[in-house]
Amino acid sequence: MVCIVRVIGQIYRKGVIFCLFICIGLFIADKTNPLPLPNISSSRVVLAEDGTPLWRFTNQKGVWRYPVTIQQVSPYYIQALLAYEDRWFYHHPGINPVALGRAFGQDIYHHHIVSGGSTLSMQVARIIDPCPHTYLGKIGQIFRALQLEWHLNKEQILTIYLNHVSYGGMVEGIAAASWTYLGKPPDQLTKGEAALLAVLPQAPSRLRPDRYPERAKKARDKVLERLAQFKVWSKRDIEEIKGENVLLSERQIPQLAPLLARRLSLQNKDAVIHSTINIDMQRHLEELLENWKNRLPPHNSAAILVVDSATMQVKAYLGSVDLQDKQRFGYVDMVTAIRSPGSILKPFLYGLAMDEGLIHSESLLQDVPRQSGHYRPEDFSSSFVGPVSVSQALRRSLNLPAVQVLEVYGARKFYGKLTGAGIGLKLPQMVEPNLAIILGGIGTSLENVVTAYSAFARKGRVAMLRFKNNGSMSERPLLSKGSAWVIRKILEGESPLDSNFDRQIFQQDHLAWKTGTSYGYRDAWAVGVGRHHIMGVWIGRPDGTPVAGQYGIASATPLLFQVYDMVRNQASQTFSYSIKDHEPATVSVAQICWPSGQILPDRDQNCRQKRTAWIINHIVPPTLEMADQPLGTGISQTVWINERGFQVSSDCPGAIEKKIDLWPIALEPWLPLTEQRHNRLPTQDLSCPSLSMMESSSLSIIGVKNGDHLQLPPSNMHPLTLKLSALGGTKKKWWFLNGYLIQETDGNQSFDHVFHNHGKQQLTVMDEMGKTALAEFTLN
Structure with a gap:
């Protein structure tokens, strides 16, 4: 008996020593061969707001993976997976000795593999450290499985499997497989779909359900039988x-909003990037733009941006007409590209001028030829309207009235206001803010334009765009609530009397919109502010080549309205709220008179035309006069008249003071004869003439300015011809060129004169009162 006890003791000691050596050996092996844990974030996916993948970026091996946690996967899938692959997963230490022994015995007996015997931990080990299908490789796999159990918990091991198990080709992980084969997130899998995806990794190529539905069905049913055997699901289910067939469409690869996905991927290192894109809107607009592709000139591209007014979340982002179209530079993101905005910035100038008390909605402006130094702006139509209101000038996007307002407001101040509100603007190198910036002489992007127009949707405050759900709203003030509301109403085509006058043929209800065309027809813009959203459209060539006949109203506006109609149909499901369209307390309506722009009593002789205006803070600013207005030709003139109504000197007997409002002299060619100043001013009483009248009748020459340098054509076949006329003065006028009489005119009559000789020229005009105007210029 003592010998037996002694033998048992020796065996026990040797067993303990053996186990100790095994543990030491495993410890050393663990330290010298650490787990090569995979990097889940090695691939990246950009999601829409509802979790639908928009675009996927594969890792260096070309694999697409959509990282998920166990909680983001349907419990049906977990049940089917564990029942079929490893129902003792939560109980074994990484290996199942019974299953391994059975598999080894079957292998020896049948001379081929009958059953695997691998646990999920062993499968994960093979995923992270592939090994050959030999006995030695199996030993290495067992070691890695044990390592996994030492260092990770069961949930972490299962998470690695869920994210890295291969479904064939470039698809890895249950989430990527669920979206690829079923077009849905993994947490929405039905029991049948869960059973199918649980078995596919065994032979993903041979069992592909979109190619071999019958094979996939048989494999799925094997999983169902195992679930029935272990009573995981009911027999009825x-x-x-x-009884369900496996019918799937072709594999679905996420291919929406590629340029936004590229942008977010460069800005974020997260494996999963949650964007604010509305998947249905993005898909429909991409289909719309694809249909527009054939309507665009060759090499032209287009960009569309749609933003929720309440949250400033970007709901649709189309940076080009087609990413794969190299001829149209589809890889260039025109949402962020710096381009000339044309007239897009005009609404902000008028709004800021209103806040400064310079204008109201019906202030009289002058659409007449202008020249400031070497800068000579023109309207898009190359014609001039004459007297226009602020609202008309804005709706018709007239250039000269905008230049007139900017000249008074200040180009540097205007530039500072916009950039201070966070609107990105780029001036040409070594150029200071000048009058040209209101007509497109500056650079900006579609993104910045849409950001700027948020001021008309957010009561004057400019809010930054949001591409991801995280982060807080960032906004800055630009306009007052009153001016923002008035400008939006003007852009909607409404008037204070709600008469909808001057509404253009393309006008849409409840859409405030504006177009822009850059110099040389390079860029066509259209931006709109609806009840729920802000939209921007750009069309042009990304390389900046001019396209004849391409301009905002003809090219970009029709696309804008189609986008608006599509977006409006989804507004109730997509956008957060509708703009409360209440008139701000600071806005009121007033009856003003032209030409003074002031409120005058009824039947006042100085009210030559009555108009209904929106005013802010009850301020009624007078009509703006141009900076180069000739002296003595202002709007308000004070004269003295006698008892017969003739104009006399102030010291004449019985002289009575009278105030007369006259139209700006530059508008005379567009006024009816009865409104021109020589017919509005009283006739002179020659017995006691008014010196102030002679002073007030200053002359100015139209058609050429003092100091001009003009270029003669190279051939006498086409001599230089100038159209000349005079403003102011009395009716009869005589014209002299270099001292020689060349023409006699009546009133504001114009005439054409042909110039042949080079050198300095002196042009003089004289009226009946002896008043003269002089223009000295050079012909080269």
Whole structure:
């Protein structure tokens, strides 16, 4: 008996020593061969707001993976996976000795593999450290499985499997497989779909359900039988699922908003990037733009941006007409590209001028030829309207009235206001803010334009765009609530009397919109502010080549209205709220008179035309006079008249003071004869003439300015011809060129004169009162 006890003791000691050596050996092996844990974030996916993948970026091996946690996967899938692959997963230490022994015995007996015997931990080990299908490779796999159990918990091991198990080709992980084969997130899998995806990794190529539905169905049913055997699901559910066929469409690869996905991927290092894109809107607009592709000139591209007014979340982002179209530079993101905005910035100038008390909605402006130094702006139509209101000038996007307002407001101040509100603007190198910036002489992007127009949707405050759900709203003030509301109403085509006058043929209800065309027809813009959203459209060539006949109203506006109609149909499901369209307390309506722009009593002789205006803070600013207005030709003139109504000197007997409002002299060619100043001013009483009248009748020459340098054509076949006329003075006028009489005119009559000789020229005009105007210029 003592010998037996002694033998048992020796065996025990040797067993303990053996186990100790095994543990030491495993410890050393663990330290010298650490786990090569995979990097889940090695691939990246950009999601829409509802979790639908928009675009996927594969890792260096070309694999697409959509990282998920166990909680983001349907419990049906977890049940089917564990029942089929490893139902003792939560109980074994990484290996199942019974299953391994059975598999080894079957292998020896049948001389081929009958059953695997691998646990999920062993499968994960093979995923992270592939090994050959030999006995030695199996030993290495067992070691890695044990390592996994030492260092990770069961949930972490299962998470690695869920994210890295291969479904064939470039698809890895349950989430990527669910979206690829079923077009849905993994947490929405039905029992039948869960059973199918649980078995696919065994032979993903041979069992592809979109190519071999019958094979996939048989494999799925094997999983169902295992679930029935272990009573995981009810027999009734399993029988119903077995009756379902496996019918799937072709693999679905996420291919929406590629340029936004590229942008977010460069800005974020997260494996999963949650964007604010509305998947249905993005898909529909991409289909719309694809249909527009053939309507665009060759090499032209287009960009569309749609933003929720309440949250400033970007709901649709189309940076080009087609990413794969190299001829149209589809890889260039025109949402962020710096381009000339044309007239897009005009609404902000008028709004800021209103806040400064310079204008109201019906202030009289002058659409007449202008020249400031070497800068000579023109309207898009190359014609001039004459007297226009602020609202008309804005709706018709006239250039000269905008230049007139900017000249008074200040180009540097205007530039500072916009950039201070966070609107990105780029001036040409070594150029200071000048009058040209209101007509497109500055650079900006579609993104910045849409950001700027948020001021008309957010009561004057400019809010930054949001591409991701995280982060807080960032906004800065630009306009007052009153001016923002008035400008939006003007852009909607409404008037204070709600008469909808001057509404253009393309006007849409409840859409405030504006177009822009850059110099040389390079860029066509259209931006709109609706009840729920802000939209921007750009069309042009990304390389900046001019396209004849391409301009905002003809090219970009029709696309804008189609986008608006599509977006409006989804507004109730997509956008957060509708703009409360209440008139701000600071806005009121007033009856003003032209030409003074002031409120005058009824039947006042100085009210030559009555108009209904929106005013802010009850301020009624007078009509703006141009900076180069000739002296003595202002709007308000004070004269003295006698008892017969003739104009006399102030010291004449019985002289009575009278105030007369006259139209700006530059508008005379567009006024009816009865409104021209020589017919509005009283006739002179020659017995006691008014010196102030002679002073007030200053002359100015139209058609050429003092100091001009003009270029003669190279051939006498086409001599230089100038159209000349005079403003102011009395009716009869005589014209002299270099001292020689060349023409006699009556009133504001114009005439054409042909110039042949080079050198300095002196042009003089004289009226009946002896008043003269002089222009000295050079012909080269």
